[in-house]
Amino acid sequence: MTSTAAVSLSPRLDERLPHRFARSAATAEGAHLRTEDVARWLDGRRAAHRFQVDRIPLADLDGWSFQEGTGNLVHRSGRFFTVEGLRVTTGSSPYRQWHQPIIRQPEIGILGIVVKEFDGVLHLLMQAKMEPGNRNLLQLSPTVQATRSNYTKAHRGADVRYLEYFTDRSRGRVLADVLQSEHGSWFYRKSNRNMIVEAVGDVPPHEDFCWLTLAQVAELLRRDNVVNMDARTVLACAPAAGAGAGALHSDTELLSWFTSERARHDVEAERIPLDRIPGWERGEWSIDHEAGRYFSVVAVSVRAGSREVTGWTQPLFEPRGLGVTAFLTRRIGGVPHLLAHARIEGGFADTVELGPTVQYTPSNHTHLPVRPPFLDAVLDAGPSRIRYEVLHSEEGGRFLNAESRYLFVEADETQAPLQAPPGYLWATPHQLSGLVRHNHYLNVQARTLLSCLTSGAVRL
Numbered sequence: 001m002t003s004t005a006a007v008s009l010s011p012r013l014d015e016r017l018p019h020r021f022a023r024s025a026a027t028a029e030g031a032h033l034r035t036e037d038v039a040r041w042l043d044g045r046r047a048a049h050r051f052q053v054d055r056i057p058l059a060d061l062d063g064w065s066f067q068e069g070t071g072n073l074v075h076r077s078g079r080f081f082t083v084e085g086l087r088v089t090t091g092s093s094p095y096r097q098w099h100q101p102i103i104r105q106p107e108i109g110i111l112g113i114v115v116k117e118f119d120g121v122l123h124l125l126m127q128a129k130m131e132p133g134n135r136n137l138l139q140l141s142p143t144v145q146a147t148r149s150n151y152t153k154a155h156r157g158a159d160v161r162y163l164e165y166f167t168d169r170s171r172g173r174v175l176a177d178v179l180q181s182e183h184g185s186w187f188y189r190k191s192n193r194n195m196i197v198e199a200v201g202d203v204p205p206h207e208d209f210c211w212l213t214l215a216q217v218a219e220l221l222r223r224d225n226v227v228n229m230d231a232r233t234v235l236a237c238a239p240a241a242g243a244g245a246g247a248l249h250s251d252t253e254l255l256s257w258f259t260s261e262r263a264r265h266d267v268e269a270e271r272i273p274l275d276r277i278p279g280w281e282r283g284e285w286s287i288d289h290e291a292g293r294y295f296s297v298v299a300v301s302v303r304a305g306s307r308e309v310t311g312w313t314q315p316l317f318e319p320r321g322l323g324v325t326a327f328l329t330r331r332i333g334g335v336p337h338l339l340a341h342a343r344i345e346g347g348f349a350d351t352v353e354l355g356p357t358v359q360y361t362p363s364n365h366t367h368l369p370v371r372p373p374f375l376d377a378v379l380d381a382g383p384s385r386i387r388y389e390v391l392h393s394e395e396g397g398r399f400l401n402a403e404s405r406y407l408f409v410e411a412d413e414t415q416a417p418l419q420a421p422p423g424y425l426w427a428t429p430h431q432l433s434g435l436v437r438h439n440h441y442l443n444v445q446a447r448t449l450l451s452c453l454t455s456g457a458v459r460l
Contacts (some may be wrong), residue, residue: 319402
């Protein structure tokens with residue numbers, strides 16, 4: 001019989017960890033690069049490599065073809081991703097059924113940030129990374145941002161730098177590790193592993209990477225199109241200091257409400273052949289909705305000197321119009337609260353995830369007789385009510401010129417009552433941060449806004 005008397009137990013939580021991140025969020029200047037020099041550094045990395053993205057006809061996609069019998073857009077290797085059709089049926093108004101193209105990419109990638117202490121302060125290793133869909137091409141990304149096809153070299157490219165810190169446990173200490181969804185409106189059940197790892201030993205430098213404190217990243221989150229989506233979703237997983245000072249609804253009430261929202265919605269998302277989705281038309285240059293709304297599937301040719309592969313072609317989804325993504329916020333009992341929305345998106349692995357109060361492209365709703373809930377409360381907000389407003393790019397590896405205005409907007413009882421309508425609930429930022437520790441609770445847009453709070457880019 002084995003004795004357990006000598007077994008050493010570990011603490012269930014590292015209580016120092018949130019305070020270490022809080023110290024980094026309070027340190028305005030890092031040990032390696034001044035915040036005022038980051039823009040110049042990014043411009044230098046942009047000038048150091050050749051970047052070029054050109055639209056091409058769908059027929060000029062190299063290695064891609066429309067599959068016989070289905071019309072699905074597939075790569076000859078069978079890897080990377082496919083563009084297929086999706087039929088979504090729900091029991092909820094105003095959209096009880098719709099059809100659309102969808103990206104299917106079943107493999108799970110790694111989005112990871114390496115952190116390390118310098119002068120007693122945690123610094124984050126951020127990468128200047130080119131993504132073909134970003135309007136300004138190069139933005140600040142996580143240390144590692146790679147699909148499984150990338151890091152297993154399905155493209156026969158170079159090694160992914162610093163990958164070993166996320167695959168070899170001896171190279172670092174895991175501080176956060178959770179599967180999170182991607183855009184449920186455009187991906188079919190896509191997840192990535194979001195990780196933060198504290199490096200053990202020296203980290204070899206590379207000219208396309210820089211060390212920044214969390215406060216420096218927060219300052220960059222206040223600027224348009226600097227910090228990319230993949231970095232934002234990982235930052236949202238950073239532990240937040242303190243447990244909060246109470247909430248309108250207890251954690252158990254919040255979880256019970258969320259569980260009931262998942263249970264009450266019947267959502268059926270069925271993959272169908274791309275050439276059998278009604279209302280969509282394939283032309284020489286793109287696949288478009290017949291009404292000119294929502295998004296198009298287009299093709300591009302890419303040259304990128306700093307990537308593992310320096311040239312390729314690929315399909316991208318190009319949205320029609322600028323998105324508006326916002327949390328309405330109120331102080332309730334002196335404590336900031338956010339109005340969360342239990343959203344249905346056709347590509348979610350489960351029926352719903354928690355999203356911001358508003359997540360719409362207004363131009364897609366002008367033909368409808370009823371305005372989306374709370375959209376006008378955001379669009380009509382005067383400057384005194386807007387606590388944060390920045391233009392952020394969405395996932396530049398799959399979407400072309402996909403941008404949203406991200407906002408926190410103060411509301412009152414007339415604009416957002418405490419007795420929220422069905423599908424909405426008030427929660428504190430600490431409560432939502434706690435939910436990010438679990439798979440598929442908050443969608444990627446909510447995590448972007450949460451990253452602005454956890455980093456200190458905005459204070460409510």
